[in-house]
Amino acid sequence: MKHEFEDHSWVAFIEATATRGPYEFFHSAMEFVDGNRGAGRQAIDLGCGGGADTRNLLARGWRVLAVDAEPHARVALLEHTTPANLERLEIAIGMFDEVELPEADLVYAQFSLPFAGDRLGASTRNALAAIVSGGAFVGQFIAAEDDWASDPNVAVVDRAWIERTFEPFAILDIDERKHHGAGGPDGATKHWHYFHIRARR
Numbered sequence: 677m678k679h680e681f682e683d684h685s686w687v688a689f690i691e692a693t694a695t696r697g698p699y700e701f702f703h704s705a706m707e708f709v710d711g712n713r714g715a716g717r718q719a720i721d722l723g724c725g726g727g728a729d730t731r732n733l734l735a736r737g738w739r740v741l742a743v744d745a746e747p748h749a750r751v752a753l754l755e756h757t758t759p760a761n762l763e764r765l766e767i768a769i770g771m772f773d774e775v776e777l778p779e780a781d782l783v784y785a786q787f788s789l790p791f792a793g794d795r796l797g798a799s800t801r802n803a804l805a806a807i808v809s810g811g812a813f814v815g816q817f818i819a820a821e822d823d824w825a826s827d828p829n830v831a832v833v834d835r836a837w838i839e840r841t842f843e844p845f846a847i848l849d850i851d852e853r854k855h856h857g858a859g860g861p862d863g864a865t866k867h868w869h870y871f872h873i874r875a876r877r
């Protein structure tokens with residue numbers, strides 16, 4: 677049975693971030709996968725939100741499957757994507773652990789999988805199973821000291837979980853970060869503690 681996605685609080689986030697520029701995580705991903713050479717390669721923007729990174733990938737020549745459970749993601753993508761790039765864009769509205777994913781050279785999951793909550797394991801397994809040999813995962817996972825860690829809807833992991841989960845990958849770059857900084861589009865600061873992961877199968 678398919679699960680309904682009931683958390684429509686993401687609509688405001690999608691509106692606020694739809695036209696933002698790329699964050700450093702995206703540049704880090706592009707460096708890891710030689711991302712400016714996207715032609716002929718398939719990316720999955722997992723938890724695409726407002727779609728800014730989907731468009732950043734399309735602009736570099738990638739084919740992109742943009743995935744998000746919130747239906748408003750489709751509205752933002754269609755509103756802001758350059759028409760010429762639409763033929764390389766597919767959109768899947770669905771849950772991370774239920775959506776059918778194609779073989780991918782890159783799964784890009786920028787601060788999205790932690791919001792799978794208690795479905796983190798199945799969601800991450802589905803994401804990693806899509807990655808072809810030589811393909812990459814780049815994304816972040818929330819850790820114990822983060823202000824969001826007390827939210828029951830946010831999955832918290834430790835280094836051992838990361839190492840276990842990415843065990844089949846040939847390269848695993850774990851960048852653990854702790855800092856105070858802006859927590860979202862409203863600019864309020866929070867304490868961050870997360871793992872920025874770059875892995876290659």
Ligand SMILES: C[S@@+](CC[C@H](N)C(=O)[O-])C[C@H]1O[C@@H](n2cnc3c(N)ncnc32)[C@H](O)[C@@H]1O
Nearest residue numbers: 686723724725744745746771772786788791792
């Ligand atoms: C923090 S936002 C990140 C969006 C985007 N990656 C970015 O960095 O701007 C998390 C996104 O994941 C989506 N999401 C949360 N839980 C989900 C789930 N279980 N399945 C699919 N999408 C989900 C939300 O709708 C939201 O757009």
